[in-house]
Amino acid sequence: MSCPALVWCRRKLWSKLIGPTSGAVGCGKKSLIASTFPIMQRGLFSTENAGDQNKREKGTVICVEGNIASGKTSCLDFFSNTVGLEVFKEPVDKWRNVRGHNPLGLMYQDPNRWGLTLQTYVQLTMLDIHTKPSISPIKMMERSIYSAKYIFVENLYQSGKMADVDYAVLTEWFEWIIKSVNLSVDLIVYLKTSPETCYQRLKNRCREEERVIPLEYLYAIHSLYEEWLVKQTSYPVPAPVLVIDANKDLEEMSRHYEENRRSILSL
Numbered sequence: 001m002s003c004p005a006l007v008w009c010r011r012k013l014w015s016k017l018i019g020p021t022s023g024a025v026g027c028g029k030k031s032l033i034a035s036t037f038p039i040m041q042r043g044l045f046s047t048e049n050a051g052d053q054n055k056r057e058k059g060t061v062i063c064v065e066g067n068i069a070s071g072k073t074s075c076l077d078f079f080s081n082t083v084g085l086e087v088f089k090e091p092v093d094k095w096r097n098v099r100g101h102n103p104l105g106l107m108y109q110d111p112n113r114w115g116l117t118l119q120t121y122v123q124l125t126m127l128d129i130h131t132k133p134s135i136s137p138i139k140m141m142e143r144s145i146y147s148a149k150y151i152f153v154e155n156l157y158q159s160g161k162m163a164d165v166d167y168a169v170l171t172e173w174f175e176w177i178i179k180s181v182n183l184s185v186d187l188i189v190y191l192k193t194s195p196e197t198c199y200q201r202l203k204n205r206c207r208e209e210e211r212v213i214p215l216e217y218l219y220a221i222h223s224l225y226e227e228w229l230v231k232q233t234s235y236p237v238p239a240p241v242l243v244i245d246a247n248k249d250l251e252e253m254s255r256h257y258e259e260n261r262r263s264i265l266s267l
């Protein structure tokens with residue numbers, strides 16, 4: 001349900017972001033303004049589909065996906081001062097400190113024992129972010145509840161580091177959540193990098209818990225991402241995918257983000 005104040009707020013932000021609502025913003029795709037304020041344009045027998053309805057109610061949801069240290073946070077930082085857009089970073093600090101415990105660190109030390117613990121908490125925190133109201137028309141998230149399951153839980157399970165029963169319980173939770181809660185996504189931006197690039201960036205970033213990560217781990221995550229988002233042969237893909245070559249340096253990435261702002265922001 002959209003309250004009138006929220007709709008007014010969105011209109012205001014929109015006109016600041018992309019000019020007056022009468023302007024052409026279609027970009028070859030359906031106008032985002034039309035899908036944000038369809039009430040003004042549609043009659044009783046609307047042909048509005050579920051995606052349009054979602055955009056109207058929740059705004060546009062963009063998930064930035066990619067391997068560990070592929071540059072997702074940097075991408076969100078780049079777009080963070082865009083008017084009409086709110087960024088939601090992965091809550092890594094929570095994963096490192098929940099009431100004084102560090103499930104991320106524990107998982108890297110002993111995945112068989114702590115994989116379920118970390119992934120249960122990741123699933124909860126991602127659900128929290130998906131359902132958090134945003135006053136901005138565009139919500140840009142770092143990863144999603146989908147990659148938590150289809151990439152990280154699957155990797156633990158497929159590599160023999162998660163017990164069948166742990167995997168079954170997480171899967172039951174995941175399936176209940178996605179059928180019971182509206183977690184729709186409008187666009188997935190996949191930052192495609194080589195595992196070697198990520199390994200180098202991860203070493204430079206120097207996050208304590210991640211010191212134990214070998215290159216092979218990044219290969220495994222990479223190949224799960226490729227199967228899910230590029231080949232689209234493993235698990236359901238919840239939204240159209242925009243693939244960006246993210247192997248380039250920071251300056252080149254910024255230039256690319258600036259030049260492709262409209263397609264990245266699903267305008």
Ligand SMILES: Nc1ncnc2c1ncn2[C@@H]1O[C@H](COP(=O)(O)OP(=O)(O)O)[C@@H](O)[C@H]1O
Pocket residue numbers: 066067068069070071072073074075201202204205246247248249250251253
């Ligand atoms: N295009 C890039 N070229 C070089 N270094 C980068 C690039 N993008 C990010 N980095 C650096 O790599 C590390 C990981 O980037 P980050 O954005 O935190 O990745 P992620 O959020 O995907 O884990 C950080 O130290 C960041 O400054």
Ligand SMILES: Nc1ccn([C@H]2C[C@H](O)[C@@H](COP(=O)(O)O)O2)c(=O)n1
Pocket residue numbers: 066067068069070072090092104118119122147148149152153210
């Ligand atoms: N479901 C998840 C999500 C993330 N992680 C780990 C991977 C990294 O060590 C860290 C944060 O990821 P980044 O943003 O740096 O790509 O969290 C995980 O184990 N399970």
